Amino acid sequence: MTGRRAAFWTVFTLAGMWLQSFLPGVDFLAPGLILSLQEEKLRTTVILGVIWLFIQEGTGSLAFGTVVLWYALLVGLFFFGHWLFEARNFLFMMILGACLGVLHFGLMDVMTQLQDWRAAPGRVLVESIVQAVVFPVEWGLIYIIHNHLPQNGQNI
Amino acid sequence: MYLGVFTWNIRTGYVDTLASHTGLELTRWVLTPGRWVWTRLSSFWERYVYFVGVRQENETLREDLARANEELVGAREQASLAKRLTDLLLIAPPPQWTREASRVIAHRLGPNAALETFVIDKGRRSDVDVNTPVVAPEGVVGRVLRASMNAATVLMVTDPNSKIPVVSQKSRTQGILVGRGSGQPMMLQYVSLSAQVEPGEILVTTGLEGIFPQGLPLATVTNVNREGASLFLNVSAQALFDPKRLEEVALLKKAPPPKPEEEEALPDTSTKRPKGAADRKGEVKKRGRNEPPEARPQESTPKKKRGEGQ
Numbered sequence: 001m002t003g004r005r006a007a008f009w010t011v012f013t014l015a016g017m018w019l020q021s022f023l024p025g026v027d028f029l030a031p032g033l034i035l036s037l038q039e040e041k042l043r044t045t046v047i048l049g050v051i052w053l054f055i056q057e058g059t060g061s062l063a064f065g066t067v068v069l070w071y072a073l074l075v076g077l078f079f080f081g082h083w084l085f086e087a088r089n090f091l092f093m094m095i096l097g098a099c100l101g102v103l104h105f106g107l108m109d110v111m112t113q114l115q116d117w118r119a120a121p122g123r124v125l126v127e128s129i130v131q132a133v134v135f136p137v138e139w140g141l142i143y144i145i146h147n148h149l150p151q152n153g154q155n156i
Numbered sequence: 157m158y159l160g161v162f163t164w165n166i167r168t169g170y171v172d173t174l175a176s177h178t179g180l181e182l183t184r185w186v187l188t189p190g191r192w193v194w195t196r197l198s199s200f201w202e203r204y205v206y207f208v209g210v211r212q213e214n215e216t217l218r219e220d221l222a223r224a225n226e227e228l229v230g231a232r233e234q235a236s237l238a239k240r241l242t243d244l245l246l247i248a249p250p251p252q253w254t255r256e257a258s259r260v261i262a263h264r265l266g267p268n269a270a271l272e273t274f275v276i277d278k279g280r281r282s283d284v285d286v287n288t289p290v291v292a293p294e295g296v297v298g299r300v301l302r303a304s305m306n307a308a309t310v311l312m313v314t315d316p317n318s319k320i321p322v323v324s325q326k327s328r329t330q331g332i333l334v335g336r337g338s339g340q341p342m343m344l345q346y347v348s349l350s351a352q353v354e355p356g357e358i359l360v361t362t363g364l365e366g367i368f369p370q371g372l373p374l375a376t377v378t379n380v381n382r383e384g385a386s387l388f389l390n391v392s393a394q395a396l397f398d399p400k401r402l403e404e405v406a407l408l409k410k411a412p413p414p415k416p417e418e419e420e421a422l423p424d425t426s427t428k429r430p431k432g433a434a435d436r437k438g439e440v441k442k443r444g445r446n447e448p449p450e451a452r453p454q455e456s457t458p459k460k461k462r463g464e465g466q
Contacts, residue, residue, distance in 0.1 A: 017186050017265075024264035057172075058179020059275070060268025061301060061309060064171035065162040067268050108270050115166070118316040119270040120337035131267070 025127030031139035066111045093136040101132030176304040184307035187261045243293035250369035256407045272315035279306045287367045289408040295373035295396035322359040329353040344391035
C-alpha cells in the first residue's frame with residue numbers, strides 16, 4: 001500500500017469513528033470494507049477488516065461476535081452479488097445497503113436474544129433505514145475520492 | 157464453530173476484554189482530542205464567521221462586538237462548567253465510598269451499540285471496573301458495562317436491561333425499577349395493590365443488588381394506576397437526569413480497605429480464616445465486583461459474564 005493510500009484509509013477510519021459518534025447504531029466503516037475489496041489487495045482488506053472489527057466490537061455493548069457476523073455476511077453478500085452485478089455499480093451498492101439494513105435489524109434481534117437482553121425495536125428499525133441510505137451514498141463518495149488519489153489514475 | 161467460540165466468550169469474556177482494550181481504547185484516543193478541536197472550531201465560528209455581516213457595516217464595531225462576544229461565550233462556558241463541576245463536587249459519596257469525576261466523550265457508537273450506553277474517559281487505570289456505579293448531581297445514571305485502560309462504557313438506568321431494586325422515600329414501597337428505552341418512562345415492577353406509593357415520590361436505591369450504595373435517588377414516580385386483573389400496581393417513573401445533557405458524571409468506588417497496621421491496632425475478636433481461604437471461588441463470588449481491586453485476589457477472580465449482577 002502506498003503512503004497516500006495508507007493516509008486515505010487512516011483518514012477514512014478516523015472520520016468513520018467520528019461520524020459514528022454523531023449517528024449511533026450506523027456503521028460508517030462498512031462501505032470502506034467493500035471499497036477495499038474492490039480496490040485493494042486481499043491482505044490490505046484483511047488488515048483493515050480486523051482493525052475495524054475490533055473498533056466496532058470494542059465500542060459496542062453486545063458480546064464479541066456480532067460484528068464478526070455482520071462483516072462476514074457483508075463480504076458474503078458482496079461476493080454473491082458480484083456474480084450477478086457489476087461490482088462497482090451504484091445500483092448494486094443500493095441493494096447491498098438495503099440488505100445491510102435488513103441484516104442490522106435481524107442481527108440485533110438475534111444477538112440480543114442470545115444474550116437474554118432487549119433492544120428497542122423501533123430505534124433499531126430507524127437505524128436500519130439510516131444504514132440502508134448511508135451505505136451507498138458513503139460508498140459513492142469514498143469511491144470517487146479513492147479514484148482521485150494521485151496514483152489511482154482510473155476513470156470513474 | 158462460531159457458536160462454540162461465541163458461547164466460550166460469553167462464559168469467559170476473554171475476547172470481549174481484548175476488544176475493549178483495543179477498539180474502545182483506540183476510540184477514546186481518537187474522540188478526546190477531537191472534542192478539543194471541535195470546541196476550538198465552535199469558538200472560532202462564534203468569534204469570526206458569524207459576524208461577517210457586521211464587519212461589512214462597521215469594522216470597528218465588529219471587532220468590539222466580536223471581542224465582547226468571545227468573552228461572553230467564554231464566560232458563559234466557564235460559568236456553565238463551574239456550575240456542573242460544583243454540582244458534581246456536591247455529590248456526597250456514601251460512607252466507605254469515594255467519588256471520582258469523569259467526562260462523557262460519546263454516546264452510543266457503531267452498529268454493535270444495541271443498548272442505551274455512553275462512553276466516559278476513565279477506565280481500569282482509574283480503578284474503574286465492571287458494575288462501578290455512575291451518578292450525576294441529580295441521581296443515579298447507570299453502571300459500567302465494560303472498561304478498557306482509559307475508557308469505559310456505561311449502561312444507563314433507562315435501558316430496558318437495567319433492573320434495579322428501589323424503595324420509595326415516603327411510603328417505603330419496594331419494587332424493581334426497569335428502564336424502557338430512551339425518552340420512555342421507567343416502570344416500577346412488582347408493587348402490590350395495597351402499596352401507598354404516590355406520584356412525586358422519589359425512588360432511591362436499596363443496595364440489595366450489591367452494586368449501588370443504599371439511598372441514592374434514582375427516579376420520580378409520575379403515574380400510579382391499576383390495570384385489569386393484574387396483581388400489581390402499574391407505576392411509571394421518570395429518571396432524574398436528562399441523558400441528552402450529560403457532560404460530566406461521577407464514579408462511585410468503594411474506599412480502600414484499612415491499612416494492615418490499622419487492622420492490627422484493632423482488637424481481634426473474630427475467628428481468623430485459614431490462609432488462602434479468600435482465594436476460593438465461592439468466597440470471591442460472595443464478595444462481588446464492587447470490592448476494591450486491592451481486596452480481590454487477581455489471579456483467582458472468576459471472569460463474570462457481562463451484564464451479570466442486575
